[in-house]
Amino acid sequence: MHDIIINEKILSKNMEIAAENRERLKNKGIFTINLISSPGSGKTALVEKTVEALKDEIKVAVIEGDIQGDLDTQRLMKFGIPVRQINTGRSCHLDAHMIRHTLPGLFDQGEIDFLIIENVGNMVCPAEYDLGEDLKVSVMSVTEGDDKPLKYPAMFHASNYLLINKVDLHPYTNFDLERAKANALKMNPELKIFETSCTEGTGIEKWIDEMRGKLADKPKD
């Protein structure tokens, strides 16, 4: 019970800071997504594909959230875009405060149209911590089991998009795509679902086009 009271206080403070982040990002006309998933669902590969497809059209930047290390940041350096690493230490999620402190350094690296935040791999707490993003994007891979939306409802409930990733591995698993989608939609009927594979390129163009549409809708000063 005591833990829950502490948690509510932390979450309420987080919401305040997230609202400030949202205002700052909006003022700069930056469209921001927050990628949430279990470790190993292929978030970083999706970020690579998205950056690769859009970097010559618009200005993309990335914030990488990890407990420790900068392996993902290193993977993204090859694109020559602004990337900032946040190491959360023992915290299992990014929070709005971490993002607030990261934005100035990112803004110093030049104009940004599209900011991708890759959260720490965790299906639970990242869903509760608003960072100031425009949209939350959940990722699950077909190797994780089609019951995950029923077991980790908050993530699916909080998200605008769900990418069902690694569909190239689908033939080798007992994952039921239709059941997974039905389970996800049970948690959130508004969820827009894409099936993707970064190794075979399946669904990537459709996903990028969706982001292009969102970017076109974003007012730029």
Add this chain to the structure above:
Amino acid sequence: MHDIIINEKILSKNMEIAAENRERLKNKGIFTINLISSPGSGKTALVEKTVEALKDEIKVAVIEGDIQGDLDTQRLMKFGIPVRQINTGRSCHLDAHMIRHTLPGLFDQGEIDFLIIENVGNMVCPAEYDLGEDLKVSVMSVTEGDDKPLKYPAMFHASNYLLINKVDLHPYTNFDLERAKANALKMNPELKIFETSCTEGTGIEKWIDEMRGKLADKPKD
């Protein structure tokens, strides 16, 4: 900073209760393992295989930790063994307090030799919360990426065993088994590693034999 102080207090209280749990389990001669992994690594399938192999030799019981629902408990009911479900609500990990409250109900269901606790799917916080177990067992699947030990060091550091699971999918991934093992051993040179597949049965007998050895070592009143 404030979060960290709160967290230290919670962790210190958790350690006290975990020590009490450990004493109670020891007094009953129960050998206990705590299974930790990312969501979708195949923990429940491993529990099924382990229960199936051992249930006619010894008395096995299971505690299932999930945010919500009892899907995994339902999967285990077919074995006719004592199973208790803990729903953590918004908490991303089991803690010693939850286990303390679950043990009496489990003990009421009869004698136990081997208790398997399946933690909430999360590579971060479960590593920090001692439950009173004898051994921690980490599970990672070959679809998650061989860099995971470098990104989630605490789980590998805290564990006695690592099961690299779903090796049947290995041919279809770019997962480097040797690199994964080297990364895990870098985090914890004492880690004992097994390669397993629940769909093809690979390595399961070896794993069960290891548990048989541990159970034989456990003094029974």
